Amino acid sequence: MTRVHDMGGRFGDGVITPEPDGIPQLADWQARALALTLAAGSLGQWNIDISRHARERLSPADYGRFSYFEKWIAALADLLVEAGVLTEDDLRGRGDTGTHPLAERALKAEAVAAVLARGGPADRPSNVAARFEVGQMVRTLRPAANRLVDGGHTRLPAYAAGARGRIVLKHGSHVLPDSSAHRLGEAPEPLYAVAFPASELWADPEAPGDEVVLDLWQSYLEPA
Structure with missing residues (x-):
């Protein structure tokens, strides 16, 4: 089931109109x-x-x-x-x-x-070895779901599920939100910046050559 907050790339929500003067003053x-x-x-x-x-x-x-x-x-x-x-x-x-x-x-x-x-730094030492290297092609898991808790929190957006991308940066190991959000422990694992062509994410992108870069945990990925 699509989660109500997972709105990235969703159709039918109307035009996004940026604030004319940038970030608005808070009331x-x-x-x-x-x-x-x-x-x-x-x-x-x-x-x-x-x-x-x-x-x-x-x-x-x-x-x-x-x-x-x-x-x-x-x-x-x-x-x-x-x-x-x-x-x-x-x-x-x-x-x-x-x-x-x-x-x-x-x-x-x-x-x-x-x-x-x-701030709240989330980088942690981990015993989980990095599986991927910069330049390697990977694919995100489908569906975009928490594999530890049914219906639970995950940072893999639905629009990127099953998409093929390229590792562009290794961030080291960070707290896994899928575990941390449910008080199951920090479970740190490798985190990567992954670049996806717009054409890989959407059926009819306005600029097919553009890329979207997402920070994704290792357990969200598999070799492409």
């Missing part, structure tokens, strides 16, 4: 949504892959009608309850008003710049 509530998401993530109760999967799991009706930051807030509310950080009563303003057990982990304003600068 106050959008800035607050970003700040709240960052602060809640600093509590250490989930990782970036779990948070991405939470957004993917929003109901199709909500996902289709919510704006970008509305998706963030809705998924964050789900995460807070699922992780036991808050209850539904807490979200409604009817919960316990005492000191929270995680209060000491609160992200302070003066620490935000350093947290953002540090």
